[in-house]
Amino acid sequence: MAGPKGSKYYDVFLKFKVWLENTEGESILGNGKFELIDYIDQLGSLKAAADKLGISYRKAWGMLKDAEEKLGFCLTEKHRGGQHGGNSVLTTEGKELIEAYKELLVEFDEAIYQITKKFFNKVNK
Amino acid sequence: MAGPKGSKYYDVFLKFKVWLENTEGESILGNGKFELIDYIDQLGSLKAAADKLGISYRKAWGMLKDAEEKLGFCLTEKHRGGQHGGNSVLTTEGKELIEAYKELLVEFDEAIYQITKKFFNKVNK
DNA sequence: AATCGTTATGTAGATATTTACATATAGAAA
DNA sequence: TTTCTATATGTAAATATCTACATAACGATT
Numbered sequence: 001m002a003g004p005k006g007s008k009y010y011d012v013f014l015k016f017k018v019w020l021e022n023t024e025g026e027s028i029l030g031n032g033k034f035e036l037i038d039y040i041d042q043l044g045s046l047k048a049a050a051d052k053l054g055i056s057y058r059k060a061w062g063m064l065k066d067a068e069e070k071l072g073f074c075l076t077e078k079h080r081g082g083q084h085g086g087n088s089v090l091t092t093e094g095k096e097l098i099e100a101y102k103e104l105l106v107e108f109d110e111a112i113y114q115i116t117k118k119f120f121n122k123v124n125k
Numbered sequence: 126m127a128g129p130k131g132s133k134y135y136d137v138f139l140k141f142k143v144w145l146e147n148t149e150g151e152s153i154l155g156n157g158k159f160e161l162i163d164y165i166d167q168l169g170s171l172k173a174a175a176d177k178l179g180i181s182y183r184k185a186w187g188m189l190k191d192a193e194e195k196l197g198f199c200l201t202e203k204h205r206g207g208q209h210g211g212n213s214v215l216t217t218e219g220k221e222l223i224e225a226y227k228e229l230l231v232e233f234d235e236a237i238y239q240i241t242k243k244f245f246n247k248v249n250k
Numbered sequence: 251a252a253t254c255g256t257t258a259t260g261t262a263g264a265t266a267t268t269t270a271c272a273t274a275t276a277g278a279a280a
Numbered sequence: 281t282t283t284c285t286a287t288a289t290g291t292a293a294a295t296a297t298c299t300a301c302a303t304a305a306c307g308a309t310t
Contacts, residue, residue, distance in 0.1 A: 012153065012196070013146045014229075021138045028137065047256055056299075061258070071137070078257060081307025085255025100248045104139075104240060111236035115229060123225045172286050181269075186288070203287060206277030210285025 014116045018108060022070055029067040034101050036063055037075055041090045041098065046076070139241040143233060147195055154192040159226050161188055162200055162219060170212045171201070 019030030029037075039049035050060035068074050075094030080086035090098070144155030154162075164174035175185035193199050200219035205211035215223070 011148045013148075014143060015146050016141060016143045016233075018139060018141045021140045023136045023138075045256065056301095057256085058259085058301090059299080065258090079307090080255095080257040080305075082256085083254060083307085083309045086257050086306075088257080096248055100244055104244050107240045107243070108141075108236075111233075111240065115232045115236065118232070119225055119229050122228065123221060170286065181271095182286080183271090183289085184269075190288090204277095205275075205285090205287040207286085208277085208279045208284060211276075211287050213287080 014112070014119055016108065016112050018104065026070060028070040033063050033067050034098060036060055037067075037090065037094060038098050038102075040064075040076055040088050041095065044089065045087045046078075047085075139237070139244055141233065141237050143229065151195060153195040158188050158192050159223055161185055162192075162215065163223050163227075165189075165201055165213050166215045166220065166223065169214065171203075172210075 017030065020028040022028055036049055036053060039052050040046055043049055043052060046060055046064060047057050050057045053060065064076065068076075073093055074091055075097065076088045077091055078086065078088050142155065145153040147153055161174050161178060164177050165171055168174055168177060171185055171189060172182050175182045178185065189201065193201075198218055199216055200222065201213045202216055203211070203213050
């Protein structure tokens with residue numbers, strides 16, 4: 001969101017980000033990983049999700065592994081082998097998590113909208 | 126904020142971050158720079174602010190320069206020379222910006238509190 | 251048993267970011 | 281005019297991240 005034209009703050013946007021952290025302050029998963037998990041859910045495999053996001057399988061696999069290790073439980077159930085190579089499906093926990101995250105984003109968007117409106121009203125002349 | 130003890134999500138916290146971006150998607154200033162600017166305001170010099178934050182003067186100077194370049198106007202008025210070496214004071218714009226940012230944080234904290242409460246209620250068993 | 255596509259993982263190289271160190275300059279006050 | 285200390289800035293080294301490429305294993309289907 002930007003201020004009115006001609007303002008000092010024109011073309012400046014207020015952005016936000018939400019993510020999960022553990023007690024050590026390490027990031028567990030943020031938007032990128034949530035998106036990946038969501039695509040795994042929609043497309044049925046990590047490979048397909050990686051392709052959809054335009055990132056390498058290697059990278060996507062690393063993201064997923066990192067999130068699961070830090071959480072301490074699996075978000076996906078992986079199957080390998082078979083004519084189609086294998087597939088991945090979300091665990092119950094994984095489904096719950098992305099569902100909650102989606103709802104969270106909706107609420108956040110609403111909050112940010114209200115807050116940024118005030119911010120730019122205050123900051124702009 | 127964490128879920129109830131014994132929960133799958135115990136020790137997992139929902140965090141957020143806000144910052145200003147320009148149209149190119151470059152970050153202009155976030156919490157670290159705001160904190161620096163706030164300390165300059167309180168302490169009267171970039172050096173003192175850097176010391177307070179436990180970062181090098183060189184680093185603090187780079188942070189400030191970067192923010193001012195990207196904004197296109199100065200947040201501080203710098204004076205060098207004199208028996209005490211010099212000092213820095215915030216411009217009117219600088220003062221306005223950190224004041225607005227502080228108020229913004231208060232509102233964000235409130236919003237995040239409400240949202241995380243719902244999030245963990247939803248996600249925890 | 252041969253095939254096929256996905257999961258699984260190591261590693262070297264490239265990039266980006268951060269940190270450390272060094273040095274110059276201004277200018278009021280003594 | 282000497283001193284003192286904050287502002288000002290370049291640069292090399294150290295870290296951290298990301299990317300690219302390689303290779304192995306698995307197992308249902310044919």
